[in-house]
Amino acid sequence: MERRRLGRTGMEASVLGFGGSEIGYQRASLKSVERLLGGALDAGLNVIDTAECYEDSEELIGRAVGERRGDYLLFTKCGHARGEWRADWRPPALLRSIERSLKRLRTDRVDLVQLHSCSLDVLKRGDAIAALETARERGWTRFIGYSGDGAAAKWAVESGRFDTLQTSVSIADQEALDLTLPLARERAMGVIAKRPIANVAWRYARKPAEPYYQDYWERLRALDYPFLRGKATGAVRTALRFTLGVPGVHTAIVGTTKPDRWRENAALLGDGRLPEAEREAIRARWKAVARPDWEGQI
Numbered sequence: 142m143e144r145r146r147l148g149r150t151g152m153e154a155s156v157l158g159f160g161g162s163e164i165g166y167q168r169a170s171l172k173s174v175e176r177l178l179g180g181a182l183d184a185g186l187n188v189i190d191t192a193e194c195y196e197d198s199e200e201l202i203g204r205a206v207g208e209r210r211g212d213y214l215l216f217t218k219c220g221h222a223r224g225e226w227r228a229d230w231r232p233p234a235l236l237r238s239i240e241r242s243l244k245r246l247r248t249d250r251v252d253l254v255q256l257h258s259c260s261l262d263v264l265k266r267g268d269a270i271a272a273l274e275t276a277r278e279r280g281w282t283r284f285i286g287y288s289g290d291g292a293a294a295k296w297a298v299e300s301g302r303f304d305t306l307q308t309s310v311s312i313a314d315q316e317a318l319d320l321t322l323p324l325a326r327e328r329a330m331g332v333i334a335k336r337p338i339a340n341v342a343w344r345y346a347r348k349p350a351e352p353y354y355q356d357y358w359e360r361l362r363a364l365d366y367p368f369l370r371g372k373a374t375g376a377v378r379t380a381l382r383f384t385l386g387v388p389g390v391h392t393a394i395v396g397t398t399k400p401d402r403w404r405e406n407a408a409l410l411g412d413g414r415l416p417e418a419e420r421e422a423i424r425a426r427w428k429a430v431a432r433p434d435w436e437g438q439i
């Protein structure tokens with residue numbers, strides 16, 4: 142598994158990471174998470190991303206692989222109470238959230254804490270960022286980051302106060318390629334691609350009932366990339382290699398609940414490079430079809 146330096150953090154991250162929201166929201170069992178993460182770590186995974194609000198995700202990760210803490214870089218997020226989408230960006234609440242995360246993850250320090258998609262106004266106020274800086278001073282985290290999209294992500298990059306940016310990058314979400322990634326790269330920030338295979342939203346023949354998948358499903362219908370009509374594994378392979386070929390992207394945190402999925406995707410990646418002509422065709426199609434309101438999806 143290829144590793145890339147996560148910008149100025151100096152951390153060496155596996156290009157294929159693990160996104161921890163699905164195991165929480167879809168109530169994966171401890172047994173399946175043990176198999177999933179244990180097998181993936183053995184096969185070269187070293188990036189695990191989660192958040193306090195992803196239901197049991199942190200707890201499952203801590204219980205499944207807490208004893209192998211030295212084998213992976215651990216990223217979490219704060220700002221939303223567990224199990225809800227209600228935000229609290231006040232510094233004491235953020236610090237309490239980070240303390241809870243450490244307990245659940247069975248560690249005394251994570252590698253990265255990210256503000257979980259707070260608004261531009263919250264960012265500008267500055268006290269939420271200061272809370273993360275306090276956590277870093279206290280040794281609870283090595284680095285701090287912003288996770289989000291659009292104008293807030295742009296401001297976060299320009300502020301110079303974050304070590305990393307986690308943002309949506311995929312065949313169905315290309316705003317960041319012009320809006321934030323060039324500057325993030327210039328500033329040597331670590332970049333984590335979230336939703337990197339657009340939730341494989343093209344797998345649904347009809348519009349999915351789950352609102353989280355609907356925007357990407359609609360966009361992909363309009364984009365109608367020819368490779369999506371081919372074999373399912375070939376399409377995932379192209380989508381993943383597109384994201385990992387975007388300049389400045391260091392790791393793609395694909396979410397799954399399936400015990401063998403990470404290893405299957407690692408095998409699909411191959412040498413990780415999408416031929417230039419295919420990359421250009423995806424970019425050209427996006428530029429021709431994308432509507433102005435196709436913003437980065439949280």
Ligand SMILES: NC(=O)c1ccc[n+]([C@@H]2O[C@H](COP(=O)([O-])OP(=O)(O)OC[C@H]3O[C@@H](n4cnc5c(N)ncnc54)[C@H](OP(=O)(O)O)[C@@H]3O)[C@@H](O)[C@H]2O)c1
Nearest residue numbers: 160161162288335336337338339340341395396397398439
């Ligand atoms: N605001 C934020 O900070 C924010 C927002 C969204 C996401 N995130 C982070 O980004 C991570 C990834 O996002 P995501 O999970 O929404 O999107 P994603 O990684 O683009 O898509 C995950 C979906 O793809 C499916 N999948 C994976 N490999 C596949 C394959 N080879 N063939 C068919 N289906 C496949 C998975 O289903 P199976 O279960 O069947 O494998 C899962 O439903 C999250 O876990 C989270 O850590 C952060």
